[in-house]
Amino acid sequence: MLAHPAEAGFFYGQFMRRRKAVILLKAYYAERSGGLMAKAVEEINFETKNMRDPMLAYVKVLYYGLYIKGIRLYHKKDDESALFVSMPSEKSGDKYYDTVYFKDKSKKEEFEKTIIDAWNKQKK
Incomplete structure (x- = not known):
């Protein structure tokens, strides 16, 4: 069950914008009222152009209706897997x-x- 946004474990820096807070509240109350709620991570996009080792990709994730950009995916220098x-x-x-x-x-x-699994699935 989706937790209330204040308890969901997700915070966007110190300043959560009103629109993002409203989206989280809508998701919370939609689930509580019996409405269908999509899974937490709805979409993952990988940007792999011009990456330098050990960085593999920039990641953009749609999480509870919020896009989170600027996530980076790396492999460890001593173990590429x-x-x-x-x-x-x-x-x-x-x-x-x-x-x-x-x-x-x-x-x-x-x-x-979830991000790592999506990367591995995409690479197969």
């Missing part, structure tokens, strides 16, 4: 901070696994 996902980030001072993050670690792991 081991993949990992880097969430969108921005620089503040000397450090980079994720702009899209999950409240619950298990939701983030599930999200990353």
Whole structure:
């Protein structure tokens, strides 16, 4: 069951735009009222032009009606079969901070696994 947006484990930086909050609320109440709700990750697009090793692709994901852009997919330098996902980030001072993050670690792991599975399926 879809959790309330405040509890869904998804936050868009510190500033969730009103439109995005409305979309999440509509999805939450549509499911609660018995309406059909699409799965969490509805669409995944990979952009693979001009990639430098070890980066494989930029990823755009439609997640609960929100497009998340700037996700990066990498393979580990020592093991090309081991993949990992880097969430969108921005620089503040000397450090980079994720702009899209999950409240619950298990939701983030599930999200990353979905992206990696889609990549592996596409490559076959």
